[in-house]
Amino acid sequence: MRGSDLELVQVTKRYGVTVAVNAINLRVKAGTYCCLLGPSGCGKSSTLRMIAGHEAVSEGDIILGPSNVTDLAPAQRGTAMMFQSYALFPHLSCVDNVAFSLKMRGVAKAERRKEAMRLLELVAMSSYAERLPAQLSGGQQQRVALARALITKPQILLLDEPLSALDPFLRIKMRAELKKLQKELGITFIHVTHGEDEAMALADLMVVMNQGLIEQAGTPREIFNAPATAFIARFIGGHNIVSDAAGAIAVRTDKLRLTKAVNGAARTAVVSDVEYQGSYVQVGLAADFAPELTANLSEAVFDAEPFNPGDTVAVSWNEADIHRLGTAA
Amino acid sequence: MREGRPASFYWLAAFFCLFLLFLYGPMIAIFALSFQGPTGGMTFPMNGISLHWFGRLWSGGGIVDIKSAFWRSLQLGLTVMVITMVFSVLAGLAFRKRFIGQNLLFYVTIASLIVPSIVTSLGIALQFRLFDEVVKAYAPGFIADTYSTAMGIFTSGLGAHLTWALPFGLLIMFAIFNRFDGRLEEAARDQGATPWQTFFHVILPVILPSLIGVGLFGFTLSWDEIARSSQAIGEKNTLPLELQALTSTVTTPEIYALGTVTTGVSFLVIGLALAGILFLRARQARHGSDAGKGLS
Numbered sequence: 001m002r003g004s005d006l007e008l009v010q011v012t013k014r015y016g017v018t019v020a021v022n023a024i025n026l027r028v029k030a031g032t033y034c035c036l037l038g039p040s041g042c043g044k045s046s047t048l049r050m051i052a053g054h055e056a057v058s059e060g061d062i063i064l065g066p067s068n069v070t071d072l073a074p075a076q077r078g079t080a081m082m083f084q085s086y087a088l089f090p091h092l093s094c095v096d097n098v099a100f101s102l103k104m105r106g107v108a109k110a111e112r113r114k115e116a117m118r119l120l121e122l123v124a125m126s127s128y129a130e131r132l133p134a135q136l137s138g139g140q141q142q143r144v145a146l147a148r149a150l151i152t153k154p155q156i157l158l159l160d161e162p163l164s165a166l167d168p169f170l171r172i173k174m175r176a177e178l179k180k181l182q183k184e185l186g187i188t189f190i191h192v193t194h195g196e197d198e199a200m201a202l203a204d205l206m207v208v209m210n211q212g213l214i215e216q217a218g219t220p221r222e223i224f225n226a227p228a229t230a231f232i233a234r235f236i237g238g239h240n241i242v243s244d245a246a247g248a249i250a251v252r253t254d255k256l257r258l259t260k261a262v263n264g265a266a267r268t269a270v271v272s273d274v275e276y277q278g279s280y281v282q283v284g285l286a287a288d289f290a291p292e293l294t295a296n297l298s299e300a301v302f303d304a305e306p307f308n309p310g311d312t313v314a315v316s317w318n319e320a321d322i323h324r325l326g327t328a329a
Numbered sequence: 330m331r332e333g334r335p336a337s338f339y340w341l342a343a344f345f346c347l348f349l350l351f352l353y354g355p356m357i358a359i360f361a362l363s364f365q366g367p368t369g370g371m372t373f374p375m376n377g378i379s380l381h382w383f384g385r386l387w388s389g390g391g392i393v394d395i396k397s398a399f400w401r402s403l404q405l406g407l408t409v410m411v412i413t414m415v416f417s418v419l420a421g422l423a424f425r426k427r428f429i430g431q432n433l434l435f436y437v438t439i440a441s442l443i444v445p446s447i448v449t450s451l452g453i454a455l456q457f458r459l460f461d462e463v464v465k466a467y468a469p470g471f472i473a474d475t476y477s478t479a480m481g482i483f484t485s486g487l488g489a490h491l492t493w494a495l496p497f498g499l500l501i502m503f504a505i506f507n508r509f510d511g512r513l514e515e516a517a518r519d520q521g522a523t524p525w526q527t528f529f530h531v532i533l534p535v536i537l538p539s540l541i542g543v544g545l546f547g548f549t550l551s552w553d554e555i556a557r558s559s560q561a562i563g564e565k566n567t568l569p570l571e572l573q574a575l576t577s578t579v580t581t582p583e584i585y586a587l588g589t590v591t592t593g594v595s596f597l598v599i600g601l602a603l604a605g606i607l608f609l610r611a612r613q614a615r616h617g618s619d620a621g622k623g624l625s
Binding site for chain 1: 515517519520522526
């Protein structure tokens with residue numbers, strides 16, 4: 001039964017007069033790691049909860065494989081959800097938490113515990129099977145929550161900001177484990193996040209949302225190299241947004257060239273700050289042709305021609321590095 | 330600045346000790362006097378120490394019908410406890426959703442805490458008397474001829490106690506459900522649990538320790554209630570009412586022995602509830618312990 005594509009057709013969510021999700025269309029191929037990305041309030045969590053069946057759809061359809069699941073109960077859809085801060089049952093041990101869905105279906109105790117132990121093994125938590133959630137660290141709780149979601153053999157695993165409760169070090173570690181697990185299982189993961197680095201690292205399909213709409217969907221590379229709008233260029237970072245005669249353009253911060261200002265230079269700016277970042281040097285610039293301008297120079301390039309705050313520099317870039325933006329957001 | 334406590338600490342500590350003495354002194358005095366010797370009177374000094382007055386109480390010698398009053402109060406208290414637990418959970422669940430008349434219902438419920446107890450009691454008595462009149466006047470003969478009153482421990486008395494215990498139970502339940510993480514229910518639903526399964530396997534176990542507290546509260550509120558019982562209890566008295574009546578007629582320490590026994594029952598109920606909560610915790614901790622499993 002595995003391997004169904006997910007399709008959202010004109011899916012809309014209204015809360016009273018506010019439109020949280022505005023007629024979005026999205027197709028997620030089976031086995032994709034999909035990240036829904038956007039600032040808070042952009043509708044990404046509502047979208048996830050509608051796919052899960054925890055939020056009623058105001059309009060539109062959610063199609064999973066051959067069937068329309070819009071009106072099905074959460075457990076009948078072939079989806080499973082991993083909740084933000086995990087929502088483990090505090091009175092049940094890890095193994096009973098994982099075995100919960102089997103218990104609800106009336107599976108015998110020995111059998112359901114065996115299956116739960118297998119899942120705990122998968123997330124390397126079998127030695128903690130008898131502990132209560134309160135006795136586990138955040139990362140361990142997350143693994144148990146993952147096992148509990150996976151025991152229902154979902155076609156799609158839905159993850160609501162799964163890494164936000166972890167400290168930065170653990171976040172990067174768990175990020176890698178999520179990706180590895182998704183590859184092993186071969187099922188679709190839909191992962192809501194507001195961190196563009198998280199989405200870039202994980203996603204096969206990155207869906208950037210803003211104000212209830214999908215601004216752009218594509219691979220992280222497509223989106224980073226060709227952001228559709230100024231909003232996306234700003235949100236994913238690493239871009240300077242500059243207006244020229246024909247409209248707004250984006251130039252990656254690592255494509256800017258800085259030289260000593262000479263008379264007649266097309267664009268000049270004043271260095272406002274210089275930050276050493278290890279592998280590169282970040283130069284903040286104040287210019288009249290763009291509100292904010294940042295140049296990331298490699299250490300070698302910077303050392304060949306160093307600048308100090310207050311210096312006036314000429315700013316240039318190759319025509320090939322210009323990316324023209326759509327309607328400014 | 331030197332180590333040690335400021336002078337104000339000792340003043341405040343002394344004041345607090347006086348407050349405790351004021352609070353518990355009377356109870357301790359009655360407790361002590363109930364062990365008065367057979368020839369002792371109702372005031373200090375103690376004239377020997379004995380269980381004489383407890384013996385008198387147990388044999389029912391001096392006081393009429395105190396044992397049956399005790400059992401009546403115990404039954405009523407337990408009934409109030411069960412009803413308070415059931416209805417406060419149901420109402421707590423209902424009030425998590427929005428419904429029409431929600432605020433009105435809430436204020437009407439809480440109002441019975443604010444209205445003076447004696448007024449509530451009189452109102453209930455009046456209502457039952459009206460009901461009695463109607464039955465006597467209009468009911469068919471075979472009922473009306475033998476009918477005297479609908480008032481009694483488990484009708485008007487129970488109602489009077491519930492106007493006291495139930496609103497308290499509700500308020501506690503609201504606080505409990507305020508802290509309840511709704512995502513647990515979503516998680517249960519996600520795992521395929523029906524609403525009933527969600528209630529029995531997730532909601533109830535999580536709130537159970539607090540629910541025991543609510544039951545305890547309901548029992549003790551009923552157990553020592555006087556004002557609301559006074560007009561609405563019907564012809565048979567509860568234990569506190571008997572006790573009150575006895576204060577003017579009994580002139581021996583037997584009444585202190587009775588006070589000690591009733592206080593003891595209150596402590597016993599509290600102790601049982603605490604033991605229940607501790608048992609639940611210990612069972613969870615035992616489940617969760619890694620002791621001896623060789624884990625770091």
